[in-house]
Amino acid sequence: MDKLHETALALVAEGKGILAADESEGTIKKRFDSIGVESSENNRRAYRELLFATEGAEDYISGVILFDETIRQSAEDGTPFPELLSSKGIIPGIKVDKGAKPLANAEGETITEGLDGLRERLAEYRELGARFAKWRATYTITDDLPSDYAIWTNAHALARYAALCEEAELVPIVEPEVLMDGSHSIERSFIVTSRVLGAVYTELFDQKVRLEGTLLKPNMVLSGYDASDRASADEVAEWTLKCFRRHVPAAVPGIVFLSGGQSDEDATAHLNAMNKLGPHPWQLSFSYGRALQAPALKAWGGKTENVEAAQRAYYHRAKMNSAARTGMYAPEMEREAITA
Numbered sequence: 001m002d003k004l005h006e007t008a009l010a011l012v013a014e015g016k017g018i019l020a021a022d023e024s025e026g027t028i029k030k031r032f033d034s035i036g037v038e039s040s041e042n043n044r045r046a047y048r049e050l051l052f053a054t055e056g057a058e059d060y061i062s063g064v065i066l067f068d069e070t071i072r073q074s075a076e077d078g079t080p081f082p083e084l085l086s087s088k089g090i091i092p093g094i095k096v097d098k099g100a101k102p103l104a105n106a107e108g109e110t111i112t113e114g115l116d117g118l119r120e121r122l123a124e125y126r127e128l129g130a131r132f133a134k135w136r137a138t139y140t141i142t143d144d145l146p147s148d149y150a151i152w153t154n155a156h157a158l159a160r161y162a163a164l165c166e167e168a169e170l171v172p173i174v175e176p177e178v179l180m181d182g183s184h185s186i187e188r189s190f191i192v193t194s195r196v197l198g199a200v201y202t203e204l205f206d207q208k209v210r211l212e213g214t215l216l217k218p219n220m221v222l223s224g225y226d227a228s229d230r231a232s233a234d235e236v237a238e239w240t241l242k243c244f245r246r247h248v249p250a251a252v253p254g255i256v257f258l259s260g261g262q263s264d265e266d267a268t269a270h271l272n273a274m275n276k277l278g279p280h281p282w283q284l285s286f287s288y289g290r291a292l293q294a295p296a297l298k299a300w301g302g303k304t305e306n307v308e309a310a311q312r313a314y315y316h317r318a319k320m321n322s323a324a325r326t327g328m329y330a331p332e333m334e335r336e337a338i339t340a
């Protein structure tokens with residue numbers, strides 16, 4: 001088996017998923033603002049150390065996605081973060097896109113940038129310990145959007161990124177995120193997600209990317225967050241699976257969902273509902289940012305004396321999502337004693 005396929009499989013190993021801790025400077029500032037903590041380099045470092053050093057999290061977490069600043073930072077005792085993670089058997093990864101920017105001639109739509117110089121950056125990240133990468137494209141749903149133009153330009157860029165990752169021996173996580181803001185129905189979310197995935201796999205195929213060494217990080221098919229009549233967990237599972245069975249080749253080892261703006265418990269319940277209907281052609285797992293971190297961030301509040309409580313909160317969410325990987329999660333488990 002080739003190395004990339006092996007790494008992709010390790011990232012979706014039984015009962016494990018990915019922690020997305022790759023918030024850009026702007027995004028982490030927003031998160032810190034929500035708890036009244038200054039986004040200084042050392043506060044960002046301390047917060048990430050809290051997560052990465054959580055004892056036992058490695059039982060549920062296979063990999064962590066880092067940001068450019070974070071992959072170069074170290075724990076308090078001087079251990080570089082990639083080394084700290086690897087010593088626990090957690091695979092370090094890296095966000096390599098440079099963010100979504102306005103797409104010319106496409107009012108309200110974006111194109112993700114970062115292809116220039118990417119070959120050189122990937123080589124450096126590999127040197128720093130990364131074994132997988134992430135690139136996120138976003139699409140907005142309105143009555144008329146996304147346009148075919150935004151869908152195909154972003155798919156093209158995602159495939160160019162994936163091909164370069166393969167060359168650099170990094171597993172590319174391909175992340176086309178259809179944003180769930182708005183009042184659209186779940187049917188509309190299904191149609192848009194289908195069009196997006198159709199374009200992404202056409203481009204990956206045309207650009208000769210070996211799917212066995214990749215992972216897909218998509219949105220779930222949900223009703224818009226402001227929809228008046230929102231679909232239940234079972235409906236989410238049904239629509240999402242129908243969409244992915246049609247558009248994601250079985251050669252892809254795993255689908256690692258993002259949480260988007262879902263509550264942490266919804267994100268867990270939705271993943272669980274899908275896995276209950278398994279087995280599926282691919283592993284269905286998580287690569288959550290907010291849904292793994294929100295309670296921990298709140299418990300921490302920027303205070304050293306709260307580190308343990310924050311670690312317990314993070315450990316608990318990792319454990320709940322691990323249970324959702326096998327369809328064994330139940331909301332009652334949220335109330336179980338939390339042991340870290």
Ligand code: 13P
Nearest residue numbers: 020258259260288289290
């Ligand atoms: P959320 O789970 O908070 O959506 O973050 C995942 C991610 O990596 C977005 O790019």
